[in-house]
Every structure is written in C-alpha cells, then in structure tokens.
Amino acid sequence: MERRYALKTRMEDDFSKWYLEAIDSADLADQAITRGCMVIKPYGYSIWENIQSILDQEIKNTGHENCYFPLLIPLDLFDKESKHVDGFAKEMAVVTHHRLEVTNGKLVPSGPLETPLVIRPTSELIIGESFSKWAQSYRDLPIMINQWCNIVRWEMRTRMFLRTMEFLWQEGHTAHETPEEAIAESRTTHEMYYNILQKHLCLHGIKGIKPDHEKFPGAVTTHTIELCMQDGKALQACTSHYLGTNFAKANNIQFQSRTGSLEYAHTTSFGITTRIVGAIVMSHGDNDGINLPTSIAPYHVVIIPMQNDVLEYCQKIKENISKVCRVHIDAKDKKSSHKRWDYVRKGVPIICEIGRKEVESCSISATFRLNLEKNTISLDEFSNNITSYLKQHDSELSRRNIELHKTKMIQCDGLSSKQIHELLANENKLISISAEKEAESLCATLDQYGITWRCISQDGISVFGKSY
Amino acid sequence: MERRYALKTRMEDDFSKWYLEAIDSADLADQAITRGCMVIKPYGYSIWENIQSILDQEIKNTGHENCYFPLLIPLDLFDKESKHVDGFAKEMAVVTHHRLEVTNGKLVPSGPLETPLVIRPTSELIIGESFSKWAQSYRDLPIMINQWCNIVRWEMRTRMFLRTMEFLWQEGHTAHETPEEAIAESRTTHEMYYNILQKHLCLHGIKGIKPDHEKFPGAVTTHTIELCMQDGKALQACTSHYLGTNFAKANNIQFQSRTGSLEYAHTTSFGITTRIVGAIVMSHGDNDGINLPTSIAPYHVVIIPMQNDVLEYCQKIKENISKVCRVHIDAKDKKSSHKRWDYVRKGVPIICEIGRKEVESCSISATFRLNLEKNTISLDEFSNNITSYLKQHDSELSRRNIELHKTKMIQCDGLSSKQIHELLANENKLISISAEKEAESLCATLDQYGITWRCISQDGISVFGKSY
Numbered sequence: 001m002e003r004r005y006a007l008k009t010r011m012e013d014d015f016s017k018w019y020l021e022a023i024d025s026a027d028l029a030d031q032a033i034t035r036g037c038m039v040i041k042p043y044g045y046s047i048w049e050n051i052q053s054i055l056d057q058e059i060k061n062t063g064h065e066n067c068y069f070p071l072l073i074p075l076d077l078f079d080k081e082s083k084h085v086d087g088f089a090k091e092m093a094v095v096t097h098h099r100l101e102v103t104n105g106k107l108v109p110s111g112p113l114e115t116p117l118v119i120r121p122t123s124e125l126i127i128g129e130s131f132s133k134w135a136q137s138y139r140d141l142p143i144m145i146n147q148w149c150n151i152v153r154w155e156m157r158t159r160m161f162l163r164t165m166e167f168l169w170q171e172g173h174t175a176h177e178t179p180e181e182a183i184a185e186s187r188t189t190h191e192m193y194y195n196i197l198q199k200h201l202c203l204h205g206i207k208g209i210k211p212d213h214e215k216f217p218g219a220v221t222t223h224t225i226e227l228c229m230q231d232g233k234a235l236q237a238c239t240s241h242y243l244g245t246n247f248a249k250a251n252n253i254q255f256q257s258r259t260g261s262l263e264y265a266h267t268t269s270f271g272i273t274t275r276i277v278g279a280i281v282m283s284h285g286d287n288d289g290i291n292l293p294t295s296i297a298p299y300h301v302v303i304i305p306m307q308n309d310v311l312e313y314c315q316k317i318k319e320n321i322s323k324v325c326r327v328h329i330d331a332k333d334k335k336s337s338h339k340r341w342d343y344v345r346k347g348v349p350i351i352c353e354i355g356r357k358e359v360e361s362c363s364i365s366a367t368f369r370l371n372l373e374k375n376t377i378s379l380d381e382f383s384n385n386i387t388s389y390l391k392q393h394d395s396e397l398s399r400r401n402i403e404l405h406k407t408k409m410i411q412c413d414g415l416s417s418k419q420i421h422e423l424l425a426n427e428n429k430l431i432s433i434s435a436e437k438e439a440e441s442l443c444a445t446l447d448q449y450g451i452t453w454r455c456i457s458q459d460g461i462s463v464f465g466k467s468y
Numbered sequence: 469m470e471r472r473y474a475l476k477t478r479m480e481d482d483f484s485k486w487y488l489e490a491i492d493s494a495d496l497a498d499q500a501i502t503r504g505c506m507v508i509k510p511y512g513y514s515i516w517e518n519i520q521s522i523l524d525q526e527i528k529n530t531g532h533e534n535c536y537f538p539l540l541i542p543l544d545l546f547d548k549e550s551k552h553v554d555g556f557a558k559e560m561a562v563v564t565h566h567r568l569e570v571t572n573g574k575l576v577p578s579g580p581l582e583t584p585l586v587i588r589p590t591s592e593l594i595i596g597e598s599f600s601k602w603a604q605s606y607r608d609l610p611i612m613i614n615q616w617c618n619i620v621r622w623e624m625r626t627r628m629f630l631r632t633m634e635f636l637w638q639e640g641h642t643a644h645e646t647p648e649e650a651i652a653e654s655r656t657t658h659e660m661y662y663n664i665l666q667k668h669l670c671l672h673g674i675k676g677i678k679p680d681h682e683k684f685p686g687a688v689t690t691h692t693i694e695l696c697m698q699d700g701k702a703l704q705a706c707t708s709h710y711l712g713t714n715f716a717k718a719n720n721i722q723f724q725s726r727t728g729s730l731e732y733a734h735t736t737s738f739g740i741t742t743r744i745v746g747a748i749v750m751s752h753g754d755n756d757g758i759n760l761p762t763s764i765a766p767y768h769v770v771i772i773p774m775q776n777d778v779l780e781y782c783q784k785i786k787e788n789i790s791k792v793c794r795v796h797i798d799a800k801d802k803k804s805s806h807k808r809w810d811y812v813r814k815g816v817p818i819i820c821e822i823g824r825k826e827v828e829s830c831s832i833s834a835t836f837r838l839n840l841e842k843n844t845i846s847l848d849e850f851s852n853n854i855t856s857y858l859k860q861h862d863s864e865l866s867r868r869n870i871e872l873h874k875t876k877m878i879q880c881d882g883l884s885s886k887q888i889h890e891l892l893a894n895e896n897k898l899i900s901i902s903a904e905k906e907a908e909s910l911c912a913t914l915d916q917y918g919i920t921w922r923c924i925s926q927d928g929i930s931v932f933g934k935s936y
Contacts, residue, residue: 033545033597034538034585042533042613049534065510066517070502071539071587071618071634072561077501078568079575090568093540094577095587097562098622100546107547109562109584111622116577117502119539119563119587129501139801145510150539150618154566154579166539333607 005287006345015231015282016159022281023160025345026290036158036165040274043298043346047277048168050296052148054200055170055272058192064146064172069126071150072117077125080250091154093119093165119152124218124243124269127173128251135255135265138177142185146172151273161278162235162468169273175253175265179244182266183221186242189270190223193238200295201276202397203227203283204405205237206430206463208455211443216269220244226454226463228408229282232428234454234465237279240270278468283404284397289345291369293397294390300325301386302348306336306355313359317352320383325390344369349393350386370396405430409463413438417445424451424466431464439464473755474813483699483750484627490749491628493813494758504626504633508742511766511814515745516636518764520616522668523638523740526660532614532640537594539618540585545593549718559622561587561633587620592686592711592737595641596719603723603733606645610653614640619741629746630703630936637741643721643733647712650734651689654710657738658691661706668763669744670865671695671751672873673705674931676923679911688712694922694931696876697750700896702922702933705747706740746936751872752865757813759837761865762858768793769854770816774804774823781827785820788851793858812837817861818854838864873898877931881906885913892919892934899932907932 007025011018023029028044040048056066072095095118099111120126127145134143152166172189176182190207197203205227215222219241227235245264248254253265284291294300301321303314311331318327330339336353343351344367351367358365364382367374370393377385409430412420420431420442431451433439439462443453446464454463475493479486491497496512508516524534540563563586567579588594595613602611620634640657644650658675665671673695683690687709695703713732716722721733752759762768769789773782779799786795798807804821811819812835819835826833832850835842838861845853877898880888888899888910899919901907907930911921914932922931 030598030601032538033594034540034542037538037540039538039598040536042535045535046533048536065514067510067513068508068516068636070500070505070507071620072502072505074502075568075575075577082568082570082575091566092568093563093585094565094568095561096564096577097584098559100543100550100558100560100562100586102550107543107550109543109564111559116565117561118568126501130498130507133498152539168536 006289006341007287010287011230011285018285018287019278019282020160022285022290022345023278026281026347028277028281028290029160031160034165036155038160038164040168044277046298047280047292047296048274050298051201051276052170054196054295056148058196059146059170059172062188062192064144064174066147067145068147068149069120069123069130071120073120073123073126075116075118077129078118080125092121093152093154095119120149121151121153122269122271123147123149123171124173124247125251128247128253128267131173131175131248131253131265131267132251135175135253137256138258141255141265142174142176142181144172144174144185146170159278161281162275164274167274169271171271172269174268175248176267177255177257177263177265179266182244182268183242186221186223186240186268186270189268190225190240193240193270193272194225197225197227197237198398200293201280202293202394202401203237203279204398204402206405206455206457208457208463210239210455211439211453211462213443214453214455216241218243218246218250220246224455226465227279227283228405228430228465229279229468230285230404231282232408232430232465234430234463234467235275235279235282236454236467237276238270238272241268243267243269282468283401284347288372290347291397292347292349294325294349294394297347297349298326299328299348300390301327301350301352302343303327303329303352303354304336304339304343305329305331306353310354310356310359314354317354317364317379317382320379321386324387340367344372350389369393417442417449417451420446420451420464421449424449428466430454433462433464434460436460436462438462474757474809475755478755479698479753486753486755487746487750488628490753490758490813491746494749494815496745496749496758497628499628502633504623506628506632508636512745514766515748515760515764516742518766519669519744520638522664522763524616526664527614527638527640530656530660532612532642534615535613536615536617537588537591537598539588541588541591541594543584543586545597546586549593560589561620561622563587588617589619589621590737590739591615591617591639592641592715593719596715596721596735599641599643599716599721599733599735600719603643603721605724606726609723609733610642610644610649612640612642612653614638627746629749630743632742635742637739639739640737642736643716644735645723645725645731645733647710647734650712650736651710654689654691654708654736654738657736658693658708661708661738661740662693665693665695665705666866668761669748670761670862670869671705671747672866672870674873674923674925676925676931678707678923679907679921679930681911682921682923684709686711686714686718688714692923694933695747695751696873696898696933697747697936698753698872699750700876700898700933702898702931702935703743703747703750704922704935705744706738708738709736711735711737750936751869752815756840758815759865760815760817762793762817762862765815765817766794767796767816768858769795769818769820770811771795771797771820771822772804772807772811773797773799774821778822778824778827782822785822785832785847785850788847789854792855808835812840818857837861885910885917885919888914888919888932889917892917896934898922901930901932902928904928904930906930 097109101110565577569578
C-alpha cells in the first residue's frame with residue numbers, strides 16, 4: 001500500500017502548491033487583507049524570534065550596536081541617491097497625505113504633504129544622513145550599528161515569506177576610516193551569516209560574491225550565500241555589501257583624517273530577512289510538512305496525553321527534560337491522532353504520545369519527525385538521551401541539506417547555453433562553471449532562459465541557476 | 469561655593485529645556501531629518517531593549533503569544549470603524565502612490581493606488597480582521613496575542629520620546645467568550661504593567677481607570693497608570709482596555725457559543741510605548757543627567773582606567789563582578805574626568821576610576837551616581853557587595869519616586885475649580901478629590917485651565933493634573 005502523507009500535495013508534483021500548503025498546515029502565516037502582505041502567526045513568528053535571538057547575539061558579539069531610525073524618509077533624500085546610484089529602484093510606498101476626512105459619506109485622504117514621505121525600502125539613505133553628522137573625525141570611526149525593522153517594497157508578484165510587500169529584517173550599517181577595514185567588516189558579517197546558517201539552521205549553501213551586474217546598486221562587492229532549494233532553484237539567503245565611498249558621497253559622510261584632510265568614509269551594509277523562514281521550509285520540509293532545526297524550533301518535544309489520568313506522568317516527563325529542551329504538553333480537547341499529525345506538519349522533532357500503557361511500563365512512545373518511526377523507550381533512557389536525539393535530528397537535517405546541494409549541482413564546463421538550458425528542461429539544477437571568462441560569455445544567453453548567475457564561490461567557481 | 473552640575477540647564481529653571489538636554493547629553497536620541505521623528509541611538513535603544521525583554525517575558529508568562537500584522541491597512545477598513553467608534557481619530561499617514569518617477573529632473577510620486585493604504589495608528593482593525601477568521605467557535609477562544617512594532621500618528625507638536633510621529637510599542641490584543649473573562653484579562657495586564665513599573669522601573673504611579681470622556685474611543689473601561697513627573701505634571705504610562713463587543717461588532721468577530729448561538733467576542737487591548745523612556749528621564753533624572761534603574765541600565769558599572777598600565781587590574785575587577793552585573797571598561801583615548809562626567813550624565817549607577825594608587829592598594833575609587841560621592845573601597849569588599857550596592861541604588865530611586873508622588877499630590881476636597889487653578893499657579897501639582905460626584909462637577913471648568921481628570925484610583929479617589 002502506498003504510504004499516505006500528511007500534506008495533500010506532494011512536492012515532486014507541484015512544489016509551489018506544496019510550499020503554500022506546508023506553510024498553511026504548520027500555521028506559520030496567513031494571507032493578510034492588505035495586498036501582498038502576510039500575517040505572521042504565533043508559530044511562524046516564534047521561529048523568527050528564535051532566528052533573531054541567535055543573530056542578534058552574534059551581531060552584538062561582532063561589535064555592532066542596535067538602534068532605530070525612522071520608517072518614513074523625506075522624498076528629497078532619494079533625489080540625491082537617484083543621481084549617485086545606478087539601478088536605483090523606484091517601487092516604493094509613498095505617503096502624500098496626513099489625514100482621513102469624510103467626504104460624501106466616505107473616508108478620503110486629506111491634508112496633502114508639502115514633501116511626500118517614502119516608506120523605507122532600505123535605510124542606507126536615512127542612516128547615511130545620521131552618519132554624516134556622527135562621523136566628524138577619524139576618532140568617531142568605525143561606526144557599527146544594526147536595526148531590526150520592517151521594510152516595504154512594492155512587489156507585483158508576491159509569495160508568502162519569499163517575497164512580500166512588507167517584510168521584517170535586520171539591516172547592519174557601518175562606516176570606516178579605510179577600505180581595508182570596511183572590506184574586512186563585510187567579510188566578517190558574511191562569515192557570521194555563513195556560520196549561523198550552517199550551525200543553527202542546518203543550511204549548507206554556497207558562499208560567494210555576486211557578479212558585477214547582480215550586485216546591490218551602489219555596492220563595490222556584494223557577498224552572498226546562495227542556497228539550493230529542494231526543487232533545484234537557488235535562493236539568496238543574505239547579503240553583505242562593501243559600498244566603497246559611493247554611499248558616503250551621496251550622503252556626504254566625510255571625516256577629518258589622521259593627516260587633517262577631509263575624506264569620505266568607507267561603508268558597508270548587511271541584512272537578512274523573514275524570507276529565510278521560507279528558505280527553511282523549502283530546504284528542510286517534506287511531504288509530511290515542515291522540518292525545523294532545533295535552534296529555532298518553538299518546541300523540541302511535544303507530549304500528547306491520551307487520557308486525562310496520565311497528565312501527572314506527562315508532567316514528570318516534562319520536568320525530566322525541560323532543563324535541556326523546549327517541551328510542551330498539549331492537553332487540549334482534541335483527538336490525539338489529529339494532534340500527532342498537527343505536530344508532524346509543524347515539524348516538531350520529537351512527538352510523544354502517552355497513554356495508560358506508557359504510564360504502567362514507565363515508558364514513552366516517541367515519534368521522531370525525520371523518519372516518523374514510533375519507538376517505545378523507557379523514561380530513563382529517554383531523559384538521559386534527549387540531547388543526543390536532538391543532536392541527531394540536526395545532524396540528519398544537515399546531512400540531507402549537504403546531500404541536496406551535492407545532487408542538485410552539475411558541472412557544465414564546455415557546454416553551450418542551449419545545452420545547459422536543455423539539461424534543465426525537466427529538472428532544475430544549479431550549474432557550475434569553472435572559468436569566470438566562460439561564465440561571462442554564457443551569462444547573457446542563459447539569462448534569456450531564466451538562468452541567472454548566482455555567485456562566484458570562494459574557489460572561483462561560477463554558479464548559475466533559476467532562482468527565487 | 470555653589471555646586472556645579474553636569475547639565476547646563478537646571479530642571480527647576482526650565483524643565484522642558486532640561487529634559488531635552490538630559491536626553492542629548494546621555495546620547496539617547498537625535499532629532500531625525502523626518503519631521504517629528506527621532507533616531508534612537510544605541511544607548512537609548514539599549515534601554516528600550518531591556519524594557520522589552522522584561523515585558524516580553526511577562527507578556528508570555530501571562531499566556532500571550534507574539535505575532536506580526538501588516539503595517540499598511542486598506543482605507544476601507546477605517547470606513548467601518550468610523551461608523552462604529554465615536555471619537556475616531558483622523559490624523560494618519562496615508563499611502564496613495566507606489567512608485568517614484570523622474571519628471572522634469574525631479575522625483576515625484578507616481579502609480580496611484582486604487583485603494584489608499586493607511587499606516588497603522590494602532591492595529592485593532594487589522595488584527596480584528598484576522599480574529600474574525602480565527603474565532604469560529606468558542607473552542608477557538610481565548611485568542612491572546614501581542615506584537616512589537618512601529619506606529620505612526622500625525623502629531624503636530626512633537627517632543628523626543630514623549631510624542632513623536634513614529635513610535636515603537638507593544639500592543640496586545642485578546643478575544644474572549646465572556647465579558648467576565650475579558651474583564652479579568654484587562655485587569656491582569658493592568659496589574660502586570662503596575663508590577664513591572666514598580667519592580668523594574670522604580671516608578672510608583674497611580675493605578676486607576678479613566679473617567680468616561682478620557683477613555684480610548686470604543687473602550688468600555690480604560691485602565692491606566694498615571695505617573696507624576698518631577699515638574700508635577702502627570703504622564704499616562706500605559707493602558708489596558710476592556711473593549712466590550714464594540715470592536716467585535718465593527719470587525720464581525722463572531723463565534724458559535726456553547727449553546728449553538730452566534731455571539732460577539734469580548735475583546736481587550738493593552739500597550740506601552742517608547743514614551744516610557746521619556747517618563748524615566750523625567751521621573752529619575754537630576755541636574756547631573758539621567759538616572760536608570762538597574763533592570764534597564766545598559767551598564768551597571770563602568771570602569772575607567774586612568775593609565776594604560778592599570779588595564780590588567782581593571783580586567784580583574786570586571787571578572788570579579790561580571791557574573792552578577794553588566795560591566796564595561798572604557799579604555800578609549802579621552803581624558804578620564806571627561807569620561808566620568810559622560811557616565812554621570814548617562815546615569816551609570818557606579819563609576820569606577822582606576823589609577824596606579826588603586827592598583828597598589830588593591831582598591832577601587834567608586835562614584836555612586838545617586839549621591840556622586842567618591843568612595844575608596846577594597847577590591848574584595850567591592851566585589852562582595854556589588855549586588856547590594858545595586859539594590860541600594862534601586863531602593864533609593866524608588867524611595868525618591870514614592871516621595872515625589874507624595875509631595876506632588878494635594879487634597880482639594882471642597883475647593884472650587886478657580887481655587888484649584890490658583891493653587892497651581894506657581895507649581896504644578898496633582899489634585900486629589902475624594903468624591904467622584906465632586907470630580908464630575910469640577911471636570912469641565914478645570915479642563916479650561918488645562919487641568920484634566922487623569923484617573924479614578926482603586927480607592928475611588930479622582931486625580932486631576934496638567935499632563936504630557
């Protein structure tokens with residue numbers, strides 16, 4: 001008999017549909033009434049909070065301080081930038097009025113603003129404005145700050161977590177005395193992201209830099225980590241930019257140097273967004289729902305009592321392990337098999353069902369999410385080994401993700417762009433090209449097939465692929 | 469000789485000017501380039517982060533889950549509310565365009581929206597929209613959620629932290645089956661705020677409810693905590709509203725009850741904003757700068773090495789105490805007396821200056837912020853007593869704040885509103901009136917003098933005052 005899965009759609013049949021179903025059935029987010037926006041529900045938000053907390057600590061450990069800059073940026077400031085920065089993006093939400101008024105029984109905007117305000121699509125401009133005041137002398141440098149905030153970019157085609165009109169992110173911004181320092185800083189944050197992705201998110205992507213035409217507008221170097229999703233498409237997980245003096249010039253970030261001359265600061269920026277939650281779903285999920293690395297899983301263990309009189313025993317289990325992991329007892333009035341499948345879909349690493357049999361034998365019936373095998377384990381053994389079970393869970397996620405990156409990458413040296421296109425006709429793959437010259441010559445035609453140059457890895461390998 | 473203070477303006481001479489100077493010299497925030505907005509700088513933001521972390525834990529402990537709703541709300545939704553809610557506020561930022569375009573060499577808004585979007589002035593409406601989907605049956609209730617986010621309200625007269633066009637806050641929203649449950653919930657969150665203000669912020673305000681005309685539009689009951697500032701004006705620190713079924717009706721939050729009938733949910737909301745940072749400055753500050761309760765102080769102890777060769781000893785002090793408090797060594801190239809006064813202005817509870825003399829005698833020269841006395845203490849004694857010093861710091865802040873509330877409150881039973889006005893001619897005070905009937909009859913005329921009815925305390929005492 002064919003195995004039945006907890007999701008209706010199988011990822012091999014329709015990856016996009018599977019993705020939305022995985023999000024919905026794990027209760028991560030809803031479509032919002034505002035076009036292109038989403039409501040991040042408690043379970044989804046809790047994952048983001050866990051990511052934030054890991055990242056925030058690392059951002060602070062690497063010398064950055066948090067602060068907060070305004071959401072609304074006077075339109076004038078963009079005038080400056082549009083003159084300095086090629087590829088200046090124009091899709092932004094513009095505030096033109098400051099009042100609602102009733103006219104003919106309907107609310108309409110009134111109180112037009114003299115200078116319209118733009119909702120930040122990123123904060124380089126308004127932060128640069130402050131940096132230009134704060135950086136007077138070389139003694140004021142480096143300035144290394146970060147903010148957690150919301151961003152609005154007018155996207156026509158949106159998709160839950162991956163591309164939404166509003167998203168949450170962290171944006172770091174730094175200003176330095178010398179190019180060397182700024183370059184080192186952008187490498188440090190790139191490395192920080194890489195380590196967090198590997199260690200905490202079990203995501204083993206490709207660390208590289210963007211080719212020139214794919215860089216952030218105004219950047220000298222854009223560092224990226226490209227992840228391969230299970231459908232063989234690439235996803236840019238995060239970026240660290242070395243901006244040279246481009247933004248300093250647009251924002252007039254000048255300081256008096258050690259020799260007394262007036263110089264432009266070298267700036268960097270780095271960011272990661274709620275999109276990473278979508279990447280986790282598409283990287284680790286399976287046909288039974290999402291899977292979560294333990295660092296960010298809201299619960300590591302869920303205990304489902306099958307009768308009321310086993311609650312005390314469930315409490316005992318919880319006490320035994322709650323010092324080393326996040327445990328939740330779900331005693332809600334709902335059929336326990338339904339609960340089990342809910343938690344499977346939510347990607348809880350270990351799901352325990354406790355009935356009278358377990359109480360009598362002082363044991364636990366534990367389902368491990370990654371193989372869905374039910375095991376009967378003595379309470380002692382379970383309590384003693386819980387940390388090792390969770391480690392195994394993460395190792396297995398990492399093993400699968402490393403394997404995924406291996407199997408989805410094909411070496412295409414010497415092939416024409418047409419041949420490459422044909423190779424990808426039935427299945428998306430990442431394409432590696434050893435020589436950058438060859439990559440350059442393929443770039444334009446591959447682009448026409450929707451295959452873009454994702455990055456040049458640290459070993460100098462160019463990686464192409466379809467992407468999110 | 470008259471004692472010189474670290475701030476130029478004394479609070480008794482010009483409280484408003486003193487306030488801005490205290491913020492500026494503690495490096496809490498800057499005026500932003502965006503009118504009415506501020507840049508919260510690292511030291512100020514760190515205070516907010518500490519408040520957030522305490523409050524977030526308590527919000528979770530009381531059963532609420534964090535989530536995130538859109539910044540932008542379709543204008544249509546406000547149409548509904550304006551019909552249901554008296555006193556509907558209209559000053560809001562309205563997004564009408566989604567693009568910037570160059571016309572005659574200047575960037576101008578383009579891409580007009582069919583339905584304008586409003587930047588949330590609070591999220592009752594858009595959260596209510598979700599609640600109406602989530603609450604189908606009594607089994608789905610209660611729903612208890614919270615979000616940390618930014619809010620925009622078009623304010624004409626703004627003041628750092630106290631009233632800014634954009635501010636940060638936490639807004640909790642809950643929906644319940646019965647009025648009893650919802651009322652109990654609004655009391656729980658009111659109590660939660662009260663305890664946090666007392667225990668963590670050393671703020672001992674008046675716990676009460678708002679008189680009818682001062683309630684949040686649409687609320688049945690608005691619980692408040694009113695704080696007395698050092699200039700004798702009142703400040704509303706936070707609110708918890710019981711909203712009855714008013715918002716449920718506007719948003720159609722209906723559920724199938726236990727008896728099968730369709731009923732409106734009873735909702736509540738509760739919030740506290742970055743304004744509390746302003747309240748802390750105006751409550752605890754003095755003519756030498758701000759003062760901070762230890763729960764939220766970025767540093768408890770700052771160590772200033774007076775020469776380079778004492779750094780090792782400074783490290784030793786840090787190691788001795790860093791397990792029980794937040795210590796920072798400031799080895800920057802700057803005159804140490806300047807540093808000392810910087811940290812006085814920043815309200816660091818204990819400032820240690822370490823020179824060769826201290827190293828030789830294995831002692832510490834410690835300045836306690838609240839009395840600015842310098843003490844020479846042996847390293848052992850200092851290390852052993854650090855927790856108790858910090859407790860004393862908080863006790864003293866609390867003692868002063870309790871005293872402040874006592875001395876600034878005058879009993880005015882039987883006086884006319886004119887007499888009360890005259891009493892406040894030279895000095896702001898809070899006014900207490902024992903009988904609610906008397907308060908009601910005074911209310912309108914006092915209002916003309918700018919003296920408003922702040923709350924009715926738990927003991928039934930009506931409190932009036934000028935306010936922020």
